[in-house]
Amino acid sequence: MIFNIYLTNLLKAFSLALELTDGGLSRHHWRTAMVADRIGGQIGLAQGPRQNLLYAALLHDIGAASRWDEKNSLYSHKPITDLYWHAEEGYRLLVDSPLFKALAKPIRHHHDRWDGSSPSGLAGKDLPLAARIINLADTFEVLINDGRYILDQREDILAAIVRHSGSQFDPDLVEALGEAAYKDSFWFDLATPHYFDHFFHSLQSHGQVRLNIDGLLGAAEIFATIVDRTSRFTATHSRTVAAVASFLAGVKGYSDTETKIMRVAGLLHDLGKLTVPNQILEKPGKLTPREFTVIKQHAYYTHRILTQVDGFELIAEWAAFHHETLDGTGYPFRIPPANLRLGCRIVAVADVYAALREDRPYRPSMPLSDVEKIMLDMAAARRLDADIVHTLFAAGDTVEEILPGTCPA
Structure with a gap:
């Protein structure tokens, strides 16, 4: 699959991610x-x-x-x-x-x-x-x-x-x-501020760069590295989510190209987390209500950044809706369950799995048996898609074997 996008447009979006602050976007x-x-x-x-x-x-x-x-x-x-x-x-x-x-x-x-x-x-x-x-x-x-x-x-x-x-x-x-x-x-x-649109439009004369999915994966890997360096507890989080999500996509019958697109979505799902100060990400205790609202905005900015790139509509949706839930109470968009596509549900399951299997500042990583129980309870409460959760744990050791290597046995 070829992505006919302007490289200027892609870098315009990625450059915004570099200057996210808790007050929004600088320029x-x-x-x-x-x-x-x-x-x-x-x-x-x-x-x-x-x-x-x-x-x-x-x-x-x-x-x-x-x-x-x-x-x-x-x-x-x-x-x-x-x-x-x-x-x-x-x-x-x-x-x-x-x-x-x-x-x-x-x-x-x-x-x-x-x-x-x-x-x-x-x-x-x-x-x-x-x-x-x-x-x-x-x-x-x-x-x-x-x-x-x-x-x-x-x-x-x-x-x-x-x-x-x-x-x-x-x-x-x-x-x-x-x-x-x-x-x-x-x-x-x-x-x-409105002049920026004119400026970037005028620069499209530099030429349209044709990116295949593998080229796009390379760019996504760089930004996944940046995001995961925001905390010593998330050294491989984006890659873990990408690996699990693309595996699940394959099991669900997605084509090879679609599973690679899913990998891109997994790599970029936390792009908006660059808006969260390091001290919040690494806080060892319970977050205050204000701190949690700062955390919640990351999915919003992931979506707003990725939708600036022509041809990224599906990637933006799969990546950014990973905190939306089947009971309609997720954040930040409160997507109705009927509108929450399978790709979004897959990334949501992969994100929870990765988070529970990794160390966090407030707890050590959880053993697989505890992770399974928690995720099944979340599925029963319609926080996660039950079918995808069952698919994940039915795969057994296969999922663990594809992880980047930081999750404990």
């Missing part, structure tokens, strides 16, 4: 990408390099997404002790990816200074051009104060950038940014 990566693209256009960057610049800008802080406090510090004016660890982590996440490996080096160096005083020791034009542009665009975006009229900030922001020309930034790129920022419309575009 740091989107605005950084807009500024970077304007600089690229100003210097006459060719279409191919300009396309890769955009993609790298959309993912430039991918290495920070799993660490809540550090991620928030990057988008504020707070001092940061180490700007480079997340850039290196982003490089490691992407360097072996067939789809994203061209972005790894620019992301690795996107905080390196023009004067060579960064740990890499690279200086001047030895630094990748895309990295130099993203460094400038990233800093520029962080200087924007959303609580202040945008044109009132122009002189202060540009003056702050110019002060670091020749030390932190490439002087030629600073000049190009100044030329692009001469237009009032440059600033109004950055301050207008």
Whole structure:
């Protein structure tokens, strides 16, 4: 099966996942990408390099997404002790990816200074051009104060950038940014949320990338890794859910391609969990009502992010409805049982199974016999699909053999 989607559209959605907060969605990566693209256009960057610049800008802080406090510090004016660890982590996440490996080096160096005083020791034009542009665009975006009229900030922001020309930034790129920022419309575009749709639509001229299901699985694996790093208790959770869900899909007669789509849904089902602070995910005691509401929003954001990608409607549904229930009281959408498709029910069963078989901060992993009893009780209460639960445990050791390897005997 081929997914005829724009890679820009896919990365637009994934970049939002990188900046989820408990207050909703920020737009740091989107605005950084807009500024970077304007600089690229100003210097006459060719279409191919300009396309890769955009993609790298959309993912430039991918290495920070799993660490809540550090991620928030990057988008504020707070001092940061180490700007480079997340850039290196982003490089490691992407360097072996067939789809994203061209972005790894620019992301690795996107905080390196023009004067060579960064740990890499690279200086001047030895630094990748895309990295130099993203460094400038990233800093520029962080200087924007959303609580202040945008044109009132122009002189202060540009003056702050110019002060670091020749030390932190490439002087030629600073000049190009100044030329692009001469237009009032440059600033109004950055301050207008609705402009993003126009911006990304205009960039579809970069070309439509045809992704087969295996290419999509590779991208999903990267983001599953990011999500599962949010807590030391979920090191393989997304992969466990993906393995169990795709196994159950196969037993239920899904085709090979459909079982791979189910695996993608399993890998991405907790994408919205990047909106949950690490301290809540790792809290050893009972959650407060407020903390539980923060937890509940993760499925909502999984759905909202994935539905932005053309052709992802089914994946978004299977992934995001894993906390909906057959009694209609699940969250966050309260889907009527008649509208809760089999794929959603499969992911729900796989998610509960994985969670019970893994350590959690408030309890150790449960033995298989206890897991079976709990899940059968949930099925009897119409919290889970009884047929799928029975199918799961009828498979016996077969399910355990396909798990990533962290669940105890």
